[in-house]
Amino acid sequence: DTEVTQTPKHLVMGMTNKKSLKCEQHMGHRAMYWYKQKAKKPPELMFVYSYEKLSINESVPSRFSPECPNSSLLNLHLHALQPEDSALYLCASSQVSGNTIYFGEGSWLTVV
Amino acid sequence: ELKVEQNPLFLSMQEGKNYTIYCNYSTTSDRLYWYRQDPGKSLESLFVLLSNGAVKQEGRLMASLDTKARLSTLHITAAVHDLSATYFCAVDLYGGSQGNLIFGKGTKLSVKP
Numbered sequence: 001d002t003e004v005t006q007t008p009k010h011l012v013m014g015m016t017n018k019k020s021l022k023c024e025q026h027m028g029h030r031a032m033y034w035y036k037q038k039a040k041k042p043p044e045l046m047f048v049y050s051y052e053k054l055s056i057n058e059s060v061p062s063r064f065s066p067e068c069p070n071s072s073l074l075n076l077h078l079h080a081l082q083p084e085d086s087a088l089y090l091c092a093s094s095q096v097s098g099n100t101i102y103f104g105e106g107s108w109l110t111v112v
Numbered sequence: 113e114l115k116v117e118q119n120p121l122f123l124s125m126q127e128g129k130n131y132t133i134y135c136n137y138s139t140t141s142d143r144l145y146w147y148r149q150d151p152g153k154s155l156e157s158l159f160v161l162l163s164n165g166a167v168k169q170e171g172r173l174m175a176s177l178d179t180k181a182r183l184s185t186l187h188i189t190a191a192v193h194d195l196s197a198t199y200f201c202a203v204d205l206y207g208g209s210q211g212n213l214i215f216g217k218g219t220k221l222s223v224k225p
Contacts, residue, residue, distance in 0.1 A: 031211055033211050035213075041217075042200055042202075042215035042216060042217055042218055043155070043200075043213070043215055044215075045211075045212050045213065048211050048212060056211075056212055058212075090154060090155065092211075094211060099143070099160045099162065100157055100160055101145070101157070101211060101213065102157065103147075103154045103155040103156075103157075104154060105153070105154045106153075106154045
């Protein structure tokens with residue numbers, strides 16, 4: 001099983017809403033990532049968790065709050081987002097120092 | 113600052129033809145990734161190249177890595193329509209495998225009958 005599962009697949013939220021994106025993997029990977037991809041652009045790293053601890057935060061605004069409750073789950077809490085935050089949010093996982101990074105199907109976020 | 117440059121950014125090919133996508137990067141790295149992305153879909157891992165001179169092949173795609181030249185190539189042999197997609201190369205910002213991938217802008221490949 002090389003699957004990274006993300007929910008929801010589509011999310012529309014207002015600028016005052018609070019919502020969360022969820023990501024799950026059962027490959028025993030101890031590194032998990034959030035990437036953001038705007039339309040027609042390459043993905044950009046947001047956060048890296050290694051052994052459930054935040055190891056990289058690429059200067060992401062605080063309206064994005066990651067959480068790694070256990071080794072299989074990764075959440076991205078969203079609050080007070082702006083329309084320019086509309087994008088495809090990709091979760092990924094790998095072995096720590098592993099060779100292959102597996103991406104989930106992504107969550108399409110629209111902020112209105 | 114690590115830069116990853118792909119060219120061409122757009123590629124229109126006829127079925128049956130061969131072509132190469134190039135990926136240059138600006139810092140030392142011992143691994144390079146190639147991904148495929150179909151419209152509206154996620155990233156599919158194609159190849160992970162781990163050392164200088166590495167060559168990997170899967171079907172009509174072959175990837176190679178020259179770490180001294182900081183260059184990777186993705187060669188397409190006898191293209192078919194199913195290969196139409198956007199192809200990204202990526203390099204880890206810290207070398208090794210920290211997962212901080214810096215992606216090229218992508219090459220949008222369109223294969224026409």
